[in-house]
Amino acid sequence: MYVGALECDVLLGDVHSLKQKRSVVRPLLAELRRFEVAVAEAGHLDLHRRALIGVSCVAADAGHVTELLDRCERLIAARPELELLSAGTRLYGPED
Numbered sequence: 001m002y003v004g005a006l007e008c009d010v011l012l013g014d015v016h017s018l019k020q021k022r023s024v025v026r027p028l029l030a031e032l033r034r035f036e037v038a039v040a041e042a043g044h045l046d047l048h049r050r051a052l053i054g055v056s057c058v059a060a061d062a063g064h065v066t067e068l069l070d071r072c073e074r075l076i077a078a079r080p081e082l083e084l085l086s087a088g089t090r091l092y093g094p095e096d
Contacts, residue, residue: 003092004065006055007042008076011083021048024081028053032072039072051082062093 015021025041032039032055043052055072059065069089077084 001058001060001094002062002065003058004056004069005090005092006069006072006087007089008053008055008073008087009044009085010051010053010076011085012049012051013081013083015049018046018048021051025051025053028076028079028082032075035068035072035075037068037072062091065091 012021012024015024029039029041032053035057037055037057039053039055041051042054044050053076055069057065057068059068066089073084073087073089076082076087
């Protein structure tokens with residue numbers, strides 16, 4: 001069993017309140033869930049122009065986990081209303 005975690009720090013575009021932030025982040029989280037991963041806004045909760053998006057998944061094959069998290073990162077990076085500042089991936093396997 002392999003567990004993968006992706007952490008994406010994003011800068012939101014023309015957002016001036018936490019309510020506007022939610023209107024950008026919620027659709028992104030819903031779109032990521034279509035990949036059948038667990039996803040949440042995991043940081044920068046009190047900042048209206050920043051968000052930390054956490055994505056995780058579990059699979060029997062390390063390659064599948066890596067491919068799935070890469071697809072999620074590409075989806076986030078392709079969104080025109082935000083800028084991906086940084087992304088980090090961790091993979092945990094049977095030997096960890």
